[in-house]
Amino acid sequence: MISDPATSLTSAVLAPAVDDDQLLHVSLGPQHPSTHGVFRMNVVLDGETVVRLKPVFGYLHRNHEKIAEGTSYLASMPYTDRLDYICPLSNNWAYARAVEKLAGIEVPERAEFIRVILAELTRLINHTAFAGFILGDMGAWGSALMYAFREREKILDLFEELTGARMMANFMRFGGCRNDLPDGWSAKVSKLVDEYGPFLDEMEKFLVGNEILLSRTLNVGSLPKEVLINGGITGPMLRAAGVPYDIRKVDPYGIYERFDFRIPLGATGDCYDRIMIRFLEMRESLKILHQALDQLPDGSFIHPKAKIRNFKPPLGEAYARIEGPKGELGFHLISDGSTRPYRYRIRPPSFINLTLIEDMCLGLDLADVVVILGSIDIVLGEVDR
Amino acid sequence: MEPSADIKRLPAPARWSIPGIGLLKGMVVTAQNMIQSYYRKERMTTVQYPEERAPISPNFRNFPFLCYDGEDPKAGLRCTACTICETECPPQCIYIVLERDANGKSLKRPKVFDIDVSVCMNCGICAEVCPFDSIYMDGEYELSKQDRFNGLLFHLDRLAKSADYHMKLRPKEAGEVAARRKVEVDKKRAVQAAKDAKAQTDKDMAKPEPTTKGEPA
């Protein structure tokens, strides 16, 4: 049997940085509700102040990349659902896009629309659940999360009707999607999109003016823009700090160029901005959804020559990325011309967004660490892969 | 141009004008939700399982089953043990042994067809790649078992389900499949009939020759 990673890592990680008996070493996690899964931080405290913080990974490591290198290209598709299990359809899209780039496959227009609709619904799911989780991290365990999950459930029902599974969708295919929209599905999405705005209003009313939220998030965990870019931080985290970097705009993929939407920006990049930026992004997602549903064309949902079995991309490599709800989700694939990828690499936004967590937390209180971790919005399925 | 920020912050004194007002506003939302949960349908989102069940959509997929035509699960099984699903299955949870007769000739049906549903991840790729309309995803979901190892290893007898079951589960998909299969069977029959007819005419052609020869005699 494998030895326990928890015990074996302790000695190496907790080697005292400062020889001071007054410092308190706290192992935060891995079984802790505020660490969003099995994530651990070794925190060294001086009183209540963080003087050192080392994240510990790998509790959910299953070497997805190795598994993918041993199976066909299609067989990795259901595994990508399990990376960031809050938003499986974005992962599907990122992987499908990388393979399409690798093999030079065209995607029909209708499939692109379906993908945009699903990706934006996924963004709604992610940001809604985020709002629930971050409030849970701040101690408002219950109502906020339940309201968020109630709305998320409505979208998941739609996903189930379309893909057959609420979360593990396995829906995108190289060159399109697995099946067409069921009858009446887009009407249901339209209804949901219409009802989502009032829900967001309600949710904002619920938390925006809340004094506890304000005092726990304002001016907590902000870093300069340049540091964030250099640290590879992407997604709402980066935009909250005022960097207009959204791959949907700066490196448009799919058919995002056709839609009219804005990239909301924050000012300081503290936890408050990171929460609020997600609400603004949801509003923009609703705009995109309205447009996509209005313009949804008829046609094929998959390229007629798309191959399911025995798919062999030509020799070469490709790196493709999309703006996932958590940040830049990239797939780097190398093909040696066989049915299996020679190299299959994921650029997971949650994992790389954690790079700067120590810098964000130093000098703050332990309670702030929990809020900062919550505001980064990680999913351990993707961090540990 | 430096883009302007979208998130507006009220300056601190304004924020704190009436301490606790934000909290109260939030509590109003909670109270509204609670009260509305008694009479507004969209607030009543839970069902009392297992007495009540939420309807499942026809597309819902759980574990695979094998489809057979007619009454007899063994004779009518569509599966030809081609092992395409076994090869394509991402977690490798399918195990197939081809049945052979005494001379080692393939009978084109599985002797063993096992699916380990403790490993299966409900992806539906087996159903997607099957060229014989044989394997489909089931909608059954109450499958807990006491025996973790053998209870969750489904054998052929457990997996085989009739085409009627499929029709009930997913009328649209099953209807299309049935129509297509009917066309194929009809075509096959027609080809067979044509072959038979041709053989017959060939026979007839071959036969009359001596008779024609004999006729003048």
Next chain:
Amino acid sequence: MTAEHLTPEDRQSPDSLSPPDRESPDSLASPDRESPDSLAAAVLARLRTAFPRAGVSLRTNPGPAVQHSLLVSPADLCDVCRFLRDTPDLAFDFLSNVSGVDWPDPSKADAVAAPADEQGTPAAAAGFLEVIYHLYSTRRRIGPLVLRVRTADRLSGVQIPSVVAVFRSAEFQEREIFDLYGVEFTGHPDLRRILMWDEFQDHPMRKDYVAPDDYEYEPTPHAAVLEKAQRHYVQP
């Protein structure tokens, strides 16, 4: 956002996010997003002038993605990265992805990234490990610029200088490659295993890695699985 939190003057027109004016008139002035090949070649020309003696060569990608790459010698990697980041008209300030690749068969590596010009070094005799960097520019909105660095071999000569001092985003990714491939990044501030546990011996992403057979009993009667399980759990 509700209206009370968003003043009208905060709203910007959607086209205010269009790329900023590209100022320099050289070959990089209007790099085409759809053809990164011109990007790699143009950057190579700049690098050749800036570092006449640096070991940088163009590698072409035979696939439809046409993401050509630059093979950089390990000794020059940090200088090249710093140059790419700090030169204002290049401004590759964002290291998106770092991938490790194991090439036990060097001819395969040269098939995927074919030498393009006379400076392309011939294939190494032994296999090697490769680290691939994908750089983007957030300001100029171009990329990816693909850099590849190769180790001397797969056994002892697995050192590559770390770029953490230039791009902080490489910190965890280099640790991951160290963990899964065994590339030693010299100068990395905290080079430890990251996904596997510290006592773990091998590097699981290498192509010749042999998986252990000590997993739990699995009822799927696959011949190979059963055989392995029987070998491991010797029946009394």
